[in-house]
Amino acid sequence: MSTLSGTSMSRRTVVKGAVATGIAAALGRVPAFAADALPMLTRAIPSTGEQLPVIGIGTNAFDVTAADELATRKDVLQNLPLLGGRLVDTARGYGRSEEVIGQLVAELGNRKSLFLATKTPMAGDLSNPQAVVDESFKRLRTDYIDLMEIHNFYGTDALMPVLKEYKQAKKLRYIGATTSFEPQYPQLLEVMRKHPLDFIQVNFSIDARLSAKEILPLAKEKGIAVLINMPLGGRRGSFMPKLADKPLPAWASEIDATSWAQLMLKYNLSQPGVTAVIPGTTIMAHLRDNQQAGRGRLPDAAMRKRIEDLWASFG
Numbered sequence: 001m002s003t004l005s006g007t008s009m010s011r012r013t014v015v016k017g018a019v020a021t022g023i024a025a026a027l028g029r030v031p032a033f034a035a036d037a038l039p040m041l042t043r044a045i046p047s048t049g050e051q052l053p054v055i056g057i058g059t060n061a062f063d064v065t066a067a068d069e070l071a072t073r074k075d076v077l078q079n080l081p082l083l084g085g086r087l088v089d090t091a092r093g094y095g096r097s098e099e100v101i102g103q104l105v106a107e108l109g110n111r112k113s114l115f116l117a118t119k120t121p122m123a124g125d126l127s128n129p130q131a132v133v134d135e136s137f138k139r140l141r142t143d144y145i146d147l148m149e150i151h152n153f154y155g156t157d158a159l160m161p162v163l164k165e166y167k168q169a170k171k172l173r174y175i176g177a178t179t180s181f182e183p184q185y186p187q188l189l190e191v192m193r194k195h196p197l198d199f200i201q202v203n204f205s206i207d208a209r210l211s212a213k214e215i216l217p218l219a220k221e222k223g224i225a226v227l228i229n230m231p232l233g234g235r236r237g238s239f240m241p242k243l244a245d246k247p248l249p250a251w252a253s254e255i256d257a258t259s260w261a262q263l264m265l266k267y268n269l270s271q272p273g274v275t276a277v278i279p280g281t282t283i284m285a286h287l288r289d290n291q292q293a294g295r296g297r298l299p300d301a302a303m304r305k306r307i308e309d310l311w312a313s314f315g
């Protein structure tokens with residue numbers, strides 16, 4: 001049996017949504033997905049209680065200059081909030097990604113409907129740490145950043161005091177730390193214990209589950225929000241092509257999943273402690289697909305096991 005877990009949506013809301021879908025179907029206005037009529041799930045950021053939609057986007061492939069590539073990314077940034085999402089994750093380390101987002105969001109004029117998360121650099125001179133952090137405000141063309149995280153622990157001691165100071169000054173709304181490398185998990189645990197973090201960001205997917213052992217439970221215990229990076233296996237090693245020729249199991253409908261991406265994102269979202277996932281998305285078709293994973297039912301423990309067993313059967 002599937003359940004809703006850790007979300008702001010009640011069973012009554014689900015039933016209401018399902019009834020609305022049925023009525024729409026009877027009237028011939030059939031939505032693209034049955035779960036369309038359901039609201040986007042949100043979860044509370046523990047340090048403030050602010051609600052965040054559970055599916056954001058990752059932008060490590062926003063390092064582009066060609067007009068057609070900028071146009072597809074502009075579509076994604078325009079439609080993310082229209083589809084119910086809000087969180088855009090970038091980093092200084094993603095080439096021009098911060099600048100591209102700053103430019104496109106300025107053109108769209110939708111800064112206030114987005115939750116912009118970025119990261120401190122992974123290399124370079126840190127002798128003036130304020131100037132290093134200030135650079136992100138310039139690139140993103142904003143006077144406040146929703147979340148800034150220390151990236152892969154480069155310069156934690158030099159940069160963390162600036163993050164804390166800027167949070168006090170309300171230039172940063174939230175601060176955190178992030179990695180996607182298992183050998184850095186001990187450092188992540190140490191930073192979580194040592195600093196008052198609002199967020200961490202860490203990798204987790206059906207194919208890489210180690211962070212669920214210690215990191216997610218510690219985040220839950222300490223009231224730290226968790227963003228999941230590389231939820232589809234990572235841009236360089238995504239497992240989506242491996243699933244492309246396999247039929248989606250019929251039981252995916254029990255959690256309102258109509259694609260492999262939705263099944264896997266819902267699997268990630270059902271892990272205890274997770275606040276939101278940030279699949280890397282550069283095209284509208286994937287944005288729509290992924291945002292849909294934030295609606296409807298999520299796996300319970302039995303469904304999670306079913307998904308894990310299916311994955312294991314693929315070898």
Ligand SMILES: NC(=O)c1ccc[n+]([C@@H]2O[C@H](COP(=O)([O-])OP(=O)(O)OC[C@H]3O[C@@H](n4cnc5c(N)ncnc54)[C@H](OP(=O)(O)O)[C@@H]3O)[C@@H](O)[C@H]2O)c1
Pocket residue numbers: 057058059060061089090152178179180181201202228229230231232233234235236238240261262278279280281282283285286287289290
């Ligand atoms: N903190 C860190 O150290 C760290 C490390 C890695 C990543 N990150 C962040 O996490 C984000 C996510 O990680 P990631 O982008 O490396 O990997 P990912 O989200 O696991 O996978 C992205 C890949 O999946 C494809 N994809 C997305 N939606 C799909 C769908 N519905 N159906 C089929 N394919 C789909 C993407 O293609 P399209 O481009 O065509 O949509 C891309 O090739 C990054 O963008 C970045 O913001 C952070």
